[in-house]
Amino acid sequence: MSHDISHILENWEFDPGKTYRKIVGDDGREKIQVRVDNAAFQGILQMELDGRPDGMRPYGYDFAFDYYRLSLKRSEKARDTAKGFSLDASACSELFDESLRIYNRYVFLLQLQDYTRVVRDTERNMELFRFVNRYAKREKDRLNLEKWWPYILRINATARAMLAIQEKQDFENALGIVENTTEKIANLPEIDAEEFHSELERSKKALTEMAKAIRAHKPMTEIEKLQTELNQAVTEERYEDAAKIRDDLRSHKEGD
Numbered sequence: 001m002s003h004d005i006s007h008i009l010e011n012w013e014f015d016p017g018k019t020y021r022k023i024v025g026d027d028g029r030e031k032i033q034v035r036v037d038n039a040a041f042q043g044i045l046q047m048e049l050d051g052r053p054d055g056m057r058p059y060g061y062d063f064a065f066d067y068y069r070l071s072l073k074r075s076e077k078a079r080d081t082a083k084g085f086s087l088d089a090s091a092c093s094e095l096f097d098e099s100l101r102i103y104n105r106y107v108f109l110l111q112l113q114d115y116t117r118v119v120r121d122t123e124r125n126m127e128l129f130r131f132v133n134r135y136a137k138r139e140k141d142r143l144n145l146e147k148w149w150p151y152i153l154r155i156n157a158t159a160r161a162m163l164a165i166q167e168k169q170d171f172e173n174a175l176g177i178v179e180n181t182t183e184k185i186a187n188l189p190e191i192d193a194e195e196f197h198s199e200l201e202r203s204k205k206a207l208t209e210m211a212k213a214i215r216a217h218k219p220m221t222e223i224e225k226l227q228t229e230l231n232q233a234v235t236e237e238r239y240e241d242a243a244k245i246r247d248d249l250r251s252h253k254e255g256d
């Protein structure tokens with residue numbers, strides 16, 4: 001078996017603006033590949049689309065997080081309470097590493113517009129954040145991931161809003177997701193970390209821009225169309241048309 005990857009690179013048309021792609025591996029599983037062209041070095045990074053991005057199974061589970069959650073359940077069953085269960089520095093470090101791997105994947109999933117998997121990965125990381133915050137022994141471990149809440153909420157909301165538009169053309173729901181998340185981010189408890197404050201402002205700005213774009217592309221309702229026609233008729237002094245449109249508008253409103 002050849003270890004030379006030249007043939008793979010030769011069959012991958014280089015585009016500086018799109019250095020990633022989905023493939024199906026020899027094992028039949030979907031993967032993401034990222035092309036690396038860095039000065040004299042050329043290569044390919046690869047990650048799994050499902051399970052752990054690196055394909056590893058810590059402790060025989062799909063994720064280390066699954067193992068620690070099961071450990072909590074076992075502790076609760078043995079003691080009839082979660083009291084006494086905690087995550088030491090080593091466990092927290094392992095969970096931090098896993099959350100970073102998942103983050104690295106959903107960054108590319110977002111670019112690939114695989115919004116269903118973005119929602120899945122961001123929700124998993126949010127559960128991991130809460131778990132660490134509740135059970136870590138050391139305060140610095142409990143607070144370590146909290147600074148990233150604005151960012152992860154934004155990415156999760158972006159993916160959910162895009163799914164609502166793509167799958168159901170539900171612009172109203174998409175707009176609600178974005179606006180509710182913007183408010184949620186604005187009301188997050190303050191964290192004394194530079195990353196928190198920068199991501200807070202960046203996320204609010206990004207979601208405000210997204211809401212603006214959704215409104216611009218949202219199809220008008222019949223009432224909105226009639227109101228626009230009425231305004232135009234009045235402006236153009238077409239008063240007979242305006243009266244008819246006003247009657248239609250009143251009928252639609254009463255019907256609602």
